Amino acid sequence: MIRRTLMALLALLLCSCAQAPELTVMRVAASNENQYPYLFWDENGECAGLEADIAKALAEALDVPAEFTPYARDDIPAVLEGGEADIGFGCFTHSDRLPVTSVYYAKRPFVLTRRGEYYPFEEAMADLTVLSDVDMETAVTRLLAGTADAVICDEFAAVGAVEQSGEVLQAQVMQSEAETELVGLLAKAYPELLEAMEKLLSTGKIAELAAKYL
Helix, strand or coil: CHHHHHHHHHHHHHHHHHHCCCCCCEEEEEECCCECCCEEECCCCCEECHHHHHHHHHHHHHCCCEEEEEECHHHHHHHHHCCCCCEEEEEECCCCCCCECCCCEEECEEEEEECCCCCCCHHHHCCCCEECCCCHHHHHHHHHHCCCCEEEEEHHHHHHHHHHCCCCEEEEECCCCCCEEEEEEECCCCHHHHHHHHHHHHCCHHHHHHHCCC
16 A cells, blocks of 8 residues: 555656646857847946847746856857857858747848849849958948948848948849748757747747847
8 A cells, every 4th residue: 555655656756747848948058159130238337139039039928047158150050069058149041050040030131232123033243242251340331431332141130231321222032042940049949948939939929039139
């Protein structure tokens, strides 16, 4: 009788443990690179940007605190594999080693030019001075000075540059390039975290967060 009682209590304990949420704190491995407006660290040392907002919304949905730790972007997969974090952000598009969240944002490539100049296709820029790997301040300065003809960038950067220039510049979708789909990397496939991401997507919460930066 005592043995049966102990076995029943053990079974109940195991069942309770299995049903307990896996996450009590959501440890976020965030890239230490400036990937504004997707992810960056502000002057107070706080993680900010669209991906930081998404991480905070996920933690709120799970009713757990979020703890952000900066890492070199290329080190984040190993950090997750080592169990030092639960989710990683840094404008990732895929992973061959780790589970990922649903796509939460598709970066559309834009072409930034002086107003009245149109180069929607890559082929049309073959003989032009085209920038793609410079900071946007430099890009805008060079476009306005006439030392560059076009800049390939994402939607956030393009809209910000047009506003910064007083609409002397213009932005257009680059027709020949595919969208870049962003995902979060996971240490493992947490069901509750994946479900929370789906809910944020289906309710339009992530679209609302993205609109803050446009």
